[in-house]
Amino acid sequence: MNKLAYNRLLIPLLSILMGLLVGAIVMLIGGYNPVQGFSSLFSGMVGSPYAIGETLRAAAPLIFSGLAVAFAFRTGLFNIGVEGQVLIGWVAAVYVGINFDLPMFIHLPLALLAAMFAAALWAFVPGFLKAKFHVHEVITSIMMNYIALYTTNAILRSVIGVTNERTEDIKDSASLASPMLQELTTFSRLHWGILIAVLAAIVYYYILQRTTLGYELRAVGFNKHASQYAGMSVNRNIILSFVISGMFAGLAGAMEGLGTFNGMTLSASFTGVGFDGIAVALLGANTAVGVFLAAILFAGLNIGGLAMQLGANIPSELVKVIIAAIVIFVASGYALNYVIEKLKGNRKKGVEKK
Amino acid sequence: MEYVIEMLNIRKEFGTFVANDNITLQLRKGEIHALLGENGAGKSTLMNVLFGLYQPEGGEIRVRGEKVNIENPNIANELGIGMVHQHFMLVEKFTVTENIILGSEPRSGLTVDRATARKKVMDISEQYGLRIDPDAKIEDISVGMQQRVEILKTLYRGAEILIFDEPTAVLTPQEIQELIQIMKRLIEEGKSIILITHKLKEIMQVADRCTVIRRGRYIGTVEVDETVNEDSLAEMMVGREVNFDAEYSKANPQQVVLDVQQLVVKDSRGLKVVEGLDLQIRSGEILGIAGIDGNGQTELIEALSGLKKPEAGKILLNGKDVTGFTPRKVTESGVGHIPQDRHKHGLVLDYSIRDNMVLQTYYKEPFSKRGLMNYKAVAEKAKALIEKFDVRTPSIDVPARALSGGNQQKAIIAREVDRSPDLLIAAQPTRGLDVGAIEFIHEQLIKEREKGRAVLLISFELEEILHVSDRIAVLYEGKIVGIRDPKETTEQELGFLMAGGKRGEETV
Ligand SMILES: Nc1ncnc2c1ncn2[C@@H]1O[C@H](COP(=O)(O)OP(=O)(O)OP(=O)(O)O)[C@@H](O)[C@H]1O
Ligand SMILES: [Mg+2]
Numbered sequence: 001m002n003k004l005a006y007n008r009l010l011i012p013l014l015s016i017l018m019g020l021l022v023g024a025i026v027m028l029i030g031g032y033n034p035v036q037g038f039s040s041l042f043s044g045m046v047g048s049p050y051a052i053g054e055t056l057r058a059a060a061p062l063i064f065s066g067l068a069v070a071f072a073f074r075t076g077l078f079n080i081g082v083e084g085q086v087l088i089g090w091v092a093a094v095y096v097g098i099n100f101d102l103p104m105f106i107h108l109p110l111a112l113l114a115a116m117f118a119a120a121l122w123a124f125v126p127g128f129l130k131a132k133f134h135v136h137e138v139i140t141s142i143m144m145n146y147i148a149l150y151t152t153n154a155i156l157r158s159v160i161g162v163t164n165e166r167t168e169d170i171k172d173s174a175s176l177a178s179p180m181l182q183e184l185t186t187f188s189r190l191h192w193g194i195l196i197a198v199l200a201a202i203v204y205y206y207i208l209q210r211t212t213l214g215y216e217l218r219a220v221g222f223n224k225h226a227s228q229y230a231g232m233s234v235n236r237n238i239i240l241s242f243v244i245s246g247m248f249a250g251l252a253g254a255m256e257g258l259g260t261f262n263g264m265t266l267s268a269s270f271t272g273v274g275f276d277g278i279a280v281a282l283l284g285a286n287t288a289v290g291v292f293l294a295a296i297l298f299a300g301l302n303i304g305g306l307a308m309q310l311g312a313n314i315p316s317e318l319v320k321v322i323i324a325a326i327v328i329f330v331a332s333g334y335a336l337n338y339v340i341e342k343l344k345g346n347r348k349k350g351v352e353k354k
Numbered sequence: 355m356e357y358v359i360e361m362l363n364i365r366k367e368f369g370t371f372v373a374n375d376n377i378t379l380q381l382r383k384g385e386i387h388a389l390l391g392e393n394g395a396g397k398s399t400l401m402n403v404l405f406g407l408y409q410p411e412g413g414e415i416r417v418r419g420e421k422v423n424i425e426n427p428n429i430a431n432e433l434g435i436g437m438v439h440q441h442f443m444l445v446e447k448f449t450v451t452e453n454i455i456l457g458s459e460p461r462s463g464l465t466v467d468r469a470t471a472r473k474k475v476m477d478i479s480e481q482y483g484l485r486i487d488p489d490a491k492i493e494d495i496s497v498g499m500q501q502r503v504e505i506l507k508t509l510y511r512g513a514e515i516l517i518f519d520e521p522t523a524v525l526t527p528q529e530i531q532e533l534i535q536i537m538k539r540l541i542e543e544g545k546s547i548i549l550i551t552h553k554l555k556e557i558m559q560v561a562d563r564c565t566v567i568r569r570g571r572y573i574g575t576v577e578v579d580e581t582v583n584e585d586s587l588a589e590m591m592v593g594r595e596v597n598f599d600a601e602y603s604k605a606n607p608q609q610v611v612l613d614v615q616q617l618v619v620k621d622s623r624g625l626k627v628v629e630g631l632d633l634q635i636r637s638g639e640i641l642g643i644a645g646i647d648g649n650g651q652t653e654l655i656e657a658l659s660g661l662k663k664p665e666a667g668k669i670l671l672n673g674k675d676v677t678g679f680t681p682r683k684v685t686e687s688g689v690g691h692i693p694q695d696r697h698k699h700g701l702v703l704d705y706s707i708r709d710n711m712v713l714q715t716y717y718k719e720p721f722s723k724r725g726l727m728n729y730k731a732v733a734e735k736a737k738a739l740i741e742k743f744d745v746r747t748p749s750i751d752v753p754a755r756a757l758s759g760g761n762q763q764k765a766i767i768a769r770e771v772d773r774s775p776d777l778l779i780a781a782q783p784t785r786g787l788d789v790g791a792i793e794f795i796h797e798q799l800i801k802e803r804e805k806g807r808a809v810l811l812i813s814f815e816l817e818e819i820l821h822v823s824d825r826i827a828v829l830y831e832g833k834i835v836g837i838r839d840p841k842e843t844t845e846q847e848l849g850f851l852m853a854g855g856k857r858g859e860e861t862v
Binding site: 210211212213214215216218219222223225226227228229230231232233 | 659661680681682683684685686691693698699700701702703704705709713714716717722725726727
């Protein structure tokens, strides 16, 4: 068992190292200096209070989308629809943020709740279809992404209203912005969202590991036949899991709408927050702490990439290569595990020979 | 003497737990060598070491005299070692042929040559008398059939040394006799077999020699000849005398607990396999159902436990109509269920033993309060159950997957019997258990009966049915075709009824 825990740490860590190595090789092939590249990448990630602030700011939505994917996964479901749920949550938060005039202690929570509720509703659809008609959730949740993208734009245009492709700013009473956090990080865009993300990670752990619902959800995820035999309602759990997953996703959208951007812009393409959530959940092994750390790493790499472009003149796209490589290495963790075992086996044999 | 396999002083540890402690097993060419030991003694572990699934911490393995390092099953295959696992390793969605050829597919160019594959599979199946439907999907075929697929898999790979890990635990008596014939044929062709079984009768019937282990330690190897018998083997295995024919108290049946009226249930293909079944069980009695696999047992259980809605008919529990209830409502109405397929239906293998012990009751106090789990209470329950039912496990925190097959079964029985339901449905409850454990489980069933519960026992083993039932109902083609008193019937009569024979024809 100790060995298991050990491998669970070893594989992600090794994957990160190997991902960075791939990055270094690509830098060399491209004729760049990896030392210079990595030093500006890292200083862009965590080298200054500003860098740290920006990294944490970018991490908040990824934590939520990562938790959303991970939650569904822990209960045996693939929620590929997080991307769409993020958009729906974002637009709902912005709608409430603009159209209500309330004291902050009501307005902000209301906007967050709206995001959770709307996204949960959106996630309910694939959950319901799977439970009721056995339609595969991957197909439906992907399709719901497209519907979400166009629906969001339509709502922005006709319900909320846009000038120059952008909504007006949300009211201050619904904003997550924190002058204190900004000052602390020499005026990054860091906002209170990161604290809510910490809270969410705790709630995630709590639901799965401490509540009766969590016991049931995980049981169904592991073995739905035995769970059904034991009297659990598999269908109810599928729907519930999607709804809760959607709530996490909705909050990811709220981070963007109420924290970073203070509004929303018409968009022809996806935000990527939801899709990145899949990578985050994978690297984080679907645990609360893992997702939290993985989100910070990916966010940091994205933020650091910009600094790398400025400092070492290496295109920031290289960061995408590194992230993709890490994901591939983690996903093939099984193969990696085999290599590790092999190495260990050889070492043992060596000892035997003596 | 020529040995094909020698396992010398093998040691295997799981963390601090020693599953194999200095075990030696030597297999002669052309023999059937039985490996005997209690549940959790370390038999499967030892065989997994031989098959390259586990790496031993000590000792050495020789194949045909040569020291080898079996690092993975591929190497085992190359050495001519094949294994039929206690729990099958088949791909549910694949066909029989696909499963057999998986990993060593005949190719034509870049694609799998299906026609050749199918033909080769059919040839082998013919050669050894292992009837199968090569195009059926694994998920659609019976456990007995799945096992044939496992055996064919090893033969297809040209195994010379076959390891059978409790092959007969999942078979019906007829299938067991067929398997024994198959094993004998294999020996005639120069193959060598290691056979794990808890059924001493089978050892007496086919084995040439028998190696006994106890709690991970090597006890000894004996020639199976006139000098040994079932009692001496059992004693060697357990370390004390085992009482085979315990006498039980007389039943004292009271009011009707389960009343099934004109029940009709369809199977997954939509065929009516339970057709107008009537059945009554009273409190304080054990009713055994005898029948050949596939005569509606599975569907009857599914209907009784709420997993399947009957097409017609009624199920009354303590006079209350529970027809069409959900599994939860059925459970809450007082039904417990030891399922036939422990891995699929009995346990969440990735959950710890602790968590598995409250699979039906997790939402009730004291295990859960106001939506929160009380894992301390769960742990206490689990500890108590493990103690009481002698479930051998390193701790309650290991995943159920890590327990030996027999101990998994004991864990399920512990959970179900502990709730002391008004009606306990026990499907093959002692499958895979050692003789001591079987005796213990039978005692538990009797105790439930004495407490005034009703027990429905479904078993393919007539001996078991005859031994513990108070009444025996024979199931044939979805109907009860006769009720017998175990004291006044014989295996022959039951077998005759099970095959669809009618009263009066018996003398013909
Ligand atoms: N992967 C594992 N991790 C920890 N413990 C294990 C593991 N596999 C087996 N064990 C333990 O080793 C012991 C021996 O198990 P094994 O499966 O070899 O028993 P067995 O003799 O085959 O019993 P049975 O007749 O019930 O199948 C058991 O106590 C089991 O709990
Ligand atoms: Mg075993």
